[in-house]
Amino acid sequence: AQKVTQAQTEISVVEKEDVTLDCVYETRDTTYYLFWYKQPPSGELVFLIRRNSFDEQNEISGRYSWNFQKSTSSFNFTITASQVVDSAVYFCALSEGVSGTYKYIFGTGTRLKVLA
Amino acid sequence: DTGVSQNPRHKITKRGQNVTFRCDPISEHNRLYWYRQTLGQGPEFLTYFQNEAQLEKSRLLSDRFSAERPKGSFSTLEIQRTEQGDSAMYLCASAPGQAINQPQHFGDGTRLSIL
Numbered sequence: 001a002q003k004v005t006q007a008q009t010e011i012s013v014v015e016k017e018d019v020t021l022d023c024v025y026e027t028r029d030t031t032y033y034l035f036w037y038k039q040p041p042s043g044e045l046v047f048l049i050r051r052n053s054f055d056e057q058n059e060i061s062g063r064y065s066w067n068f069q070k071s072t073s074s075f076n077f078t079i080t081a082s083q084v085v086d087s088a089v090y091f092c093a094l095s096e097g098v099s100g101t102y103k104y105i106f107g108t109g110t111r112l113k114v115l116a
Numbered sequence: 117d118t119g120v121s122q123n124p125r126h127k128i129t130k131r132g133q134n135v136t137f138r139c140d141p142i143s144e145h146n147r148l149y150w151y152r153q154t155l156g157q158g159p160e161f162l163t164y165f166q167n168e169a170q171l172e173k174s175r176l177l178s179d180r181f182s183a184e185r186p187k188g189s190f191s192t193l194e195i196q197r198t199e200q201g202d203s204a205m206y207l208c209a210s211a212p213g214q215a216i217n218q219p220q221h222f223g224d225g226t227r228l229s230i231l
Contacts, residue, residue, distance in 0.1 A: 004158075033216050043205060045159070045222035052217060091158050095216055101172045102216045103149060106158030 002027050004094050006107035013082050014115050020078045021110045023092030027073075029053075031097035034068065034075040035104070039089045048090075051075060082114045118142070120223035122208050128229045129198060136194045137226045141210030148191050149220060150183060152176065153205040162206075165191060195228075203230045 003026040013019045025034065036048040049061065051068045058067050067076045079086055089111045093104040121140040129135055141148050146167050151159035162181070164172040167188035177183075180199075185191040195202055205227050209220035 006158075031216070035219060037222075042224060043227075044224045045207065045209075047219040047221070050217065050219055093158075097216045099172070101164040101166075102147070102211070102218075103161045103164055103172065104151075104159070104220065105161070108156070108158050 002029075002094060002096060002105045004092050004105050004107035006092055006110050008110045009108075010111040010113070012113040012115060015084060016081050018078060018080050019082050019112065019114075020076055021090050021092075021112070023075045023077065023107060025073050025075065025092070025094045027094060027096055029096040029098045033095045033102075035093045035095065036066070036075075036077045037091045037093060039091060039109070041088075045091065049077065079112075082112075084114050084116050087112055087114045120208055120210055120221050122206075122223035122226050124226055125224060126227045126229070128231065130231050131198055131200060133198055134194065134196045135198060135228065136192055137206055137208075137228075139191045139193070139208030139210075139223060140189075141191070141208070142212075142221055145210035145212050145221070146188065147211040147213075147220075148185055149209040149211075150191070150193050151207040151209065153207055153225070154203075159207055162193075198228075198230050200230050203228055 005024045032053045037045040063080045065078045089109045092107045148165040150162040153159040165185040180196045205225045207225045209222045211220045
């Protein structure tokens with residue numbers, strides 16, 4: 001069965017610290033995508049990054065970077081030099097190719113609080 | 117690109133009443149999704165439209181729920197005989213094309229409160 005686990009319920013950091021959000025997934029599909037979304041208090045889910053199952057190259061985009069490891073089924077997300085505006089709930093999501101709908105399976109989210 | 121629009125933002129109703137939510141996806145996005153999010157949880161998939169065809173419904177979507185997407189444009193989600201357990205945020209998302217790599221774009225959601 002497909003599943004996404006975000007074990008960290010809440011993280012608090014002081015501004016300018018780096019923070020890593022963990023995501024572990026389960027799937028039997030060989031073709032899938034992983035996504036990270038941010039949900040500020042306003043409620044709208046904002047797309048941040050994505051990675052496909054065939055590309056384990058880790059990348060950096062501005063203050064965001066991610067570490068995808070198929071061997072451990074993990075897709076961790078790092079914010080460098082955190083800012084107060086980064087405070088939000090962050091969701092990891094899995095989208096599989098087999099169903100054809102590409103619906104998301106979300107984790108339970110990690111609430112990030114960045115303190116000034 | 118004006119984003120995904122959902123109306124109303126908030127809905128408060130008494131148990132047993134019917135409610136209808138509307139979602140206007142990004143124009144030319146042929147894929148449309150409905151999710152439900154309860155407090156402290158991640159969104160859960162409810163149903164999926166490709167153009168006007170409803171191609172998948174979750175087991176979460178009981179007989180009291182119905183969704184439509186006439187003409188492949190806006191979509192409506194109706195809940196009949198609402199129950200306390202229906203209280204949640206209902207999110208709509210849209211995406212272009214047929215490729216798995218296209219991220220879904222979400223609206224602000226409709227928060228439903230059942231008295």
